[in-house]
Amino acid sequence: MLRAKRLQELAFFVSMPYMAQKQPDPYATLGEFIKRQRELSQLSLRQLADICGISNPYLSQIERGLRTPSSMILQSLAKGLRISAETLYTQAGILDPQEAEESDVIKAVLHDPDLSARQREMMIDMYRSFRQVNETSSTT
Amino acid sequence: MLRAKRLQELAFFVSMPYMAQKQPDPYATLGEFIKRQRELSQLSLRQLADICGISNPYLSQIERGLRTPSSMILQSLAKGLRISAETLYTQAGILDPQEAEESDVIKAVLHDPDLSARQREMMIDMYRSFRQVNETSSTT
DNA sequence: CCCAGGTGCTTGCAAAAGTTAGCGATTCTA
DNA sequence: TAGAATCGCTAACTTTTGCAAGCACCTGGG
Numbered sequence: 001m002l003r004a005k006r007l008q009e010l011a012f013f014v015s016m017p018y019m020a021q022k023q024p025d026p027y028a029t030l031g032e033f034i035k036r037q038r039e040l041s042q043l044s045l046r047q048l049a050d051i052c053g054i055s056n057p058y059l060s061q062i063e064r065g066l067r068t069p070s071s072m073i074l075q076s077l078a079k080g081l082r083i084s085a086e087t088l089y090t091q092a093g094i095l096d097p098q099e100a101e102e103s104d105v106i107k108a109v110l111h112d113p114d115l116s117a118r119q120r121e122m123m124i125d126m127y128r129s130f131r132q133v134n135e136t137s138s139t140t
Numbered sequence: 141m142l143r144a145k146r147l148q149e150l151a152f153f154v155s156m157p158y159m160a161q162k163q164p165d166p167y168a169t170l171g172e173f174i175k176r177q178r179e180l181s182q183l184s185l186r187q188l189a190d191i192c193g194i195s196n197p198y199l200s201q202i203e204r205g206l207r208t209p210s211s212m213i214l215q216s217l218a219k220g221l222r223i224s225a226e227t228l229y230t231q232a233g234i235l236d237p238q239e240a241e242e243s244d245v246i247k248a249v250l251h252d253p254d255l256s257a258r259q260r261e262m263m264i265d266m267y268r269s270f271r272q273v274n275e276t277s278s279t280t
Numbered sequence: 281c282c283c284a285g286g287t288g289c290t291t292g293c294a295a296a297a298g299t300t301a302g303c304g305a306t307t308c309t310a
Numbered sequence: 311t312a313g314a315a316t317c318g319c320t321a322a323c324t325t326t327t328g329c330a331a332g333c334a335c336c337t338g339g340g
Contacts, residue, residue: 033253040256045318055299060319067297070327071211071229082257084250086226089211091253105263108248115245119270123245126266130259185288195329200289207327210297 031065033091037081038063040134051080171205173231177221178203191220243267 038048045063049056054073061067062077069077078085109115109123178188185203189196194213201207202217209217218225249255249263 037253037257041258042256044316046316057300057319057321058298061298064319068210068212070208070297071214072208073298074211080257082250082260083253084247085229087251087253089225089229105245105248105252108244112243112245114243114271114274115267119274123263123266123270126263127255130255130263134254134256134259184286186286197289197291197330198328201328204289210327213328 029065030088030091031063034077034081034088035063037083041081048077048080052076169205170228170231171203173228174217174221175203177223181221188217188220192216 038045041048043051045059046056049059052059052073053076058067062069062073074088075085078088081088105127106124109120109127112120115123178185181188183191185199186196189199192199192213193216198207202209202213214228215225218228221228245267246264249260249267252260255263
C-alpha cells in the first residue's frame with residue numbers, strides 16, 4: 001500500500017491551510033454567517049427566502065441580526081443552504097461547539113474505506129479547488 | 141415520600157422502552173417526549189421550569205403541544221434534562237435523523253462552512269457516484 | 281375544620297416573530 | 311430615455327411566544 005503513503009503525504013500537505021482557516025471566525029453572528037453562505041451560493045436574498053418559505057424582509061432582518069429565527073426557520077435555512085443544521089445551530093450559539101464537532105472533509109475522505117486512492121485524490125483535489133475559488137472570489 | 145419511590149420504580153420500568161425510543165416513535169411528540177423525560181428525572185413541572193429559567197405555565201403548554209419553543213428554550217430544556225440537544229432536536233423533527241447515519245464524508249462536507257451549496261452538492265454527488273461504481277464493480 | 285404547600289392548568293398581556301405593501305437604487309432592454 | 315425586473319431595505323400590520331397572576335385540585339398537619 002504505497003498509495004496510502006502518498007495520500008498521507010498529501011494529507012499533511014493539505015492540512016495546514018485548512019487548519020488555519022478553522023480557527024479565525026470573523027463571521028461571529030449567525031446573520032453574517034447566513035449571509036456569507038447565501039452569497040457563496042450566489043443566491044439573492046429573495047431567492048433564498050423563497051426556497052426557505054419565508055419572506056424576504058424577514059430574511060434580511062435575520063442576516064442583519066435584528067431577528068432571531070425560530071427552530072423551524074433555522075432548519076429550513078439549513079436545508080436551503082445545504083448545510084448541516086448542527087453547524088447553523090453552533091453558529092447561532094445554540095449548540096455547543098464541542099457537541100457539533102467540525103469534522104474535516106479531507107480527513108473524512110482519507111478515512112473512508114469505500115473509496116479508492118484515486119477517487120480520494122479526486123475528491124480532495126475538487127475540495128481544494130473549491131476552496132481556492134471561494135478564496136479569490138471573496139477577496140475581490 | 142412513597143411517591144418518589146414509586147417514581148423510581150416507574151423510571152426503571154420505563155427505562156427499557158426508552159432505549160428503544162431511538163427508533164421511530166410514532167406517538168411521541170416533542171411535548172410528550174419532554175414530559176416523559178421530566179417525569180423520568182422525577183422533576184415537577186415547576187422544578188424543571190425553574191432549572192431552565194422559563195415559566196411553569198409555558199412549560200406546561202410546551203408539554204401539551206400548545207406552543208413551539210424557540211431554539212434557546214429548547215436548548216435550555218436539553219440542558220435541564222441532561223439530554224443531548226441533538227436528541228431533542230431530532231425528537232422535535234427539527235434535526236434530520238438520517239443525517240446522523242450518513243457517511244463521515246458527507247457529514248464533513250455538510251459541516252464545512254467554506255463551501256457553497258452548489259459545491260457541496262457536487263462533492264456529495266461525486267462521492268455517491270464513486271460509491272456506486274465501487275459497489276457494482278465489486279459485486280460483478 | 282382550615283391553613284400551608286404541593287401538583288398542573290387557564291387567562292390576559294407585553295414583546296417578540298414573521299408577513300404584506302411599497303420605497304429608492306441599480307441594471308438591462310427596447 | 312422609458313420601462314421592466316431585480317436588488318436590499320423600511321414601515322405597518324398580524325400572529326405567536328413567553329410570562330405574571332391566579333384558578334382548581336390534592337395531600338398532610340395542627
